[in-house]
Amino acid sequence: MILPIDLIVLVLVIVSAVAAITVKDLLSASVMLGAYSFLLCLLWTVMGAVDVAFTEATVGAGVSTVFCVSAIFHTTRRTKD
């Protein structure tokens, strides 16, 4: 683990998690969740867990973003909080 890369990625992970729950639009929230998953994928790679990293990239970031976007397509993207 390279400590500077690890610290930068950890800060970006926290920022994108907070952005995903504070943004006032559900489509933006799900896109931020996808960015959060890709940053976690980077974090697993830094920590040497390569198998977890590519599972996170395909299943966590890819499929769950598609799920969220299709659910919002079937409902609404407006939210109060």
Next chain:
Amino acid sequence: MELIETVKHMFLFIAAKANYWTYVILLMVGLYAMIAKNNLVKKIVGMTIFQTAVILFYVSIGYKKDASIPIVMHGSGHGHAADAAIRAADYINPLPHVLMLTAIVVGVATLGVALALAIKVYKEYGSLEEDEIHKQLRSR
């Protein structure tokens, strides 16, 4: 000078366990979203953040300093019994990784079921906001 030393010590104290601090912060962010947010999709996003925080905790447990990724370097067997000695300290512990591989897949399945239920709730009540759903339930 003393203040700078104190700040430096504090930074090193936090940075040495940065993964675990991040784990706690992400756990709290997810829990806050699940409890305090009014929108159902926001609650589901919080649940996903909570799950990934637990995965971060487990992968951090398996990490070792100065260790390689868990793939045996020169292979094993093929008659070289003397070369086949493998030092466990040279490899990151792969057991938490394998457990968390399952947890990621289960997490996506949970997300799919939760979003399907949210779609059904929206078709029934015409809203994803929890307070409006409660209002409609009370007026029935």
